[in-house]
Amino acid sequence: MKLKRLLIFLIPVSAMTAKDPTIHYSIAFPEAHAHYAKVEIKLQGLQAPYVDFSMPSWTPGSYLLREFAKSVERVEASADGKQIPYKRIDKNTWRIASKNASEIRFMYHVYASEWSVRTSFIDADMAFMHNTSLFMQVKPFSALPGTLTVELPESWKQLHTSLEPVDGKLPAGTHRFRFSSYDELADEPLLAGNQDTLQFEVAGVPHLVAIAGKGNHAEVSFRDDLKKICETTTAIIGELPCKRYTFFVLNTEAGGGGLEHANSSTVMMPRWQWNNAARYKQFLGLCGHEYFHLWNVKRIRPEALGPFDYSKENHTRMLWVAEGITSYYDELILRRAGFYTREAYLEKIAGYINDLENRPGRHYLSLAESSWDAWIREYRPNENSKNTGISYYLKGQVVAFLLDVQIVAASNGRRSLDDVMKVLWADYKKRPERGFSDEEFVAMVNEVAGKDLRAFLDQFVNGVDTPDYAALLKIAGIQAVNSGKEENTLGMQVQQENGRWIVKYVERGLGAWNAGVSANDELIAINGMRIQTGLEDIYRVMKPDNSANLLVSRAGLIRNIDQVACRTVKRNLWKLEAKGTDELLSSLLD
Numbered sequence: 001m002k003l004k005r006l007l008i009f010l011i012p013v014s015a016m017t018a019k020d021p022t023i024h025y026s027i028a029f030p031e032a033h034a035h036y037a038k039v040e041i042k043l044q045g046l047q048a049p050y051v052d053f054s055m056p057s058w059t060p061g062s063y064l065l066r067e068f069a070k071s072v073e074r075v076e077a078s079a080d081g082k083q084i085p086y087k088r089i090d091k092n093t094w095r096i097a098s099k100n101a102s103e104i105r106f107m108y109h110v111y112a113s114e115w116s117v118r119t120s121f122i123d124a125d126m127a128f129m130h131n132t133s134l135f136m137q138v139k140p141f142s143a144l145p146g147t148l149t150v151e152l153p154e155s156w157k158q159l160h161t162s163l164e165p166v167d168g169k170l171p172a173g174t175h176r177f178r179f180s181s182y183d184e185l186a187d188e189p190l191l192a193g194n195q196d197t198l199q200f201e202v203a204g205v206p207h208l209v210a211i212a213g214k215g216n217h218a219e220v221s222f223r224d225d226l227k228k229i230c231e232t233t234t235a236i237i238g239e240l241p242c243k244r245y246t247f248f249v250l251n252t253e254a255g256g257g258g259l260e261h262a263n264s265s266t267v268m269m270p271r272w273q274w275n276n277a278a279r280y281k282q283f284l285g286l287c288g289h290e291y292f293h294l295w296n297v298k299r300i301r302p303e304a305l306g307p308f309d310y311s312k313e314n315h316t317r318m319l320w321v322a323e324g325i326t327s328y329y330d331e332l333i334l335r336r337a338g339f340y341t342r343e344a345y346l347e348k349i350a351g352y353i354n355d356l357e358n359r360p361g362r363h364y365l366s367l368a369e370s371s372w373d374a375w376i377r378e379y380r381p382n383e384n385s386k387n388t389g390i391s392y393y394l395k396g397q398v399v400a401f402l403l404d405v406q407i408v409a410a411s412n413g414r415r416s417l418d419d420v421m422k423v424l425w426a427d428y429k430k431r432p433e434r435g436f437s438d439e440e441f442v443a444m445v446n447e448v449a450g451k452d453l454r455a456f457l458d459q460f461v462n463g464v465d466t467p468d469y470a471a472l473l474k475i476a477g478i479q480a481v482n483s484g485k486e487e488n489t490l491g492m493q494v495q496q497e498n499g500r501w502i503v504k505y506v507e508r509g510l511g512a513w514n515a516g517v518s519a520n521d522e523l524i525a526i527n528g529m530r531i532q533t534g535l536e537d538i539y540r541v542m543k544p545d546n547s548a549n550l551l552v553s554r555a556g557l558i559r560n561i562d563q564v565a566c567r568t569v570k571r572n573l574w575k576l577e578a579k580g581t582d583e584l585l586s587s588l589l590d
């Protein structure tokens with residue numbers, strides 16, 4: 001598919017004959033203030049009895065059905081200039097009886113008001129266009145090139161995208177781009193408005209940073225730091241597979257997150273946190289993460305992750321490779337680019353191990369299952385998620401580190417996970433049209449390690465065993481010690497909401513769980529005393545090895561819960577220290 005796309009891309013749109021069917025999308029913003037975009041899809045020369053227009057249900061990279069069709073309205077269609085009706089044939093698809101007409105126009109409006117990295121946002125000041133949420137797919141044209149015209153309101157002076165511009169004179173505020181297939185159109189966001197920009201080059205490839213929204217980004221050396229991150233990341237594989245790269249930075253009120261694309265990424269940063277050193281470093285890690293995806297997932301990928309079916313879930317057991325390995329590298333990139341000392345880096349990794357090993361769900365869900373279920377677990381967490389599962393990001397990152405150690409030790413420091421990525425890259429270049437199977441991945445790891453690591457992978461990817469960290473890390477000279485940390489606890493987390501103390505989480509197997517306290521219970525009293533300050537009041541009464549009576553309200557009904565026991569539990573607290581010879585350690589830590 002990728003190869004076919006490339007060949008088609010080499011034929012300029014203008015060189016196609018008059019008989020070749022063409023597709024042209026256009027988007028305008030006459031109601032930007034109300035968060036609407038107006039889209040038109042023009043088909044010429046198709047000659048088909050009917051045509052289906054389908055809105056994607058999800059955005060690649062974000063594994064949740066978002067049903068973008070729900071935001072479509074005011075649909076109209078015409079064939080050779082005459083208005084014709086449409087028929088809905090499923091949740092995503094509008095069908096028109098085009099009866100071999102030579103020109104078809106299909107128009108609709110889309111509501112876009114979600115400020116996130118995976119959908120679109122439009123208001124009077126700007127538009128962040130995330131194309132799976134805007135442009136319908138027309139199946140006969142999926143693998144064909146086309147063009148996109150964007151008409152901006154007069155006050156929006158800039159438009160940034162990694163799509164290839166089409167030369168030619170256009171009215172002021174109008175921009176035109178070409179794409180080689182629907183996949184490319186769907187994958188390349190556009191940002192329009194009056195955003196700040198930064199520019200730099202990596203390996204001769206121009207990089208543009210477009211920053212939307214107010215923030216204190218000018219207070220840090222973001223351009224230089226990001227360039228260093230990109231150069232360090234590029235050095236892993238040794239070549240940069242794009243002609244241009246765009247970082248879309250969305251300044252946001254709170255929170256974060258990112259999404260990868262083949263030639264760009266979107267990253268969010270709290271707008272006034274840029275001068276908070278720890279938060280800024282975390283954000284640089286996110287930028288490295290999304291940039292590493294330029295290779296790992298957008299090109300090197302498990303079979304299920306492209307070409308995509310936009311209408312339904314695309315399952316894989318290998319999201320731990322796509323996301324876990326990428327998460328492992330985002331910290332390693334920060335270390336290699338000089339943002340962490342060795343000690344700080346090992347402390348970070350130990351922190352991830354502790355997060356994983358203190359989560360009850362690690363005994364119940366394997367990495368492969370967590371990946372398969374991303375659509376219904378990772379992206380749809382509930383109050384019991386920590387008890388029932390793990391994240392393929394977190395465990396994937398820990399397993400990636402352990403795997404790196406096994407490869408370094410097996411090859412006496414001559415090979416590392418970097419070499420696995422290089423082999424995967426060479427494999428991608430041989431057959432870009434399809435991703436690797438689970439078996440092919442294991443074979444490539446073994447080839448690099450020079451040792452059969454199938455049992456290791458099977459144990460920690462398909463199984464739920466707790467890794468013997470001390471033994472697994474010792475072979476590369478890393479000392480792992482679990483000193484543990486004692487905690488007196490009932491095993492629940494609470495939060496104040498509208499003046500009430502609400503239980504948010506009950507930990508499997510501890511006192512609150514065993515006595516029958518439930519998430520969403522409102523805590524009213526302990527041993528007959530009104531709870532005013534949440535857990536503080538509770539732990540004033542509760543001591544290790546005693547138990548208490550809790551009065552709660554559940555769905556408006558009062559109930560007494562007896563024998564809620566407080567216990568001393570030992571939490572995992574791993575510490576990692578570099579102890580071995582530099583030959584092995586420098587492959588892992590530098």
Ligand SMILES: [Zn+2]
Pocket residue numbers: 260289290293322323326
């Ligand atoms: Zn990712």
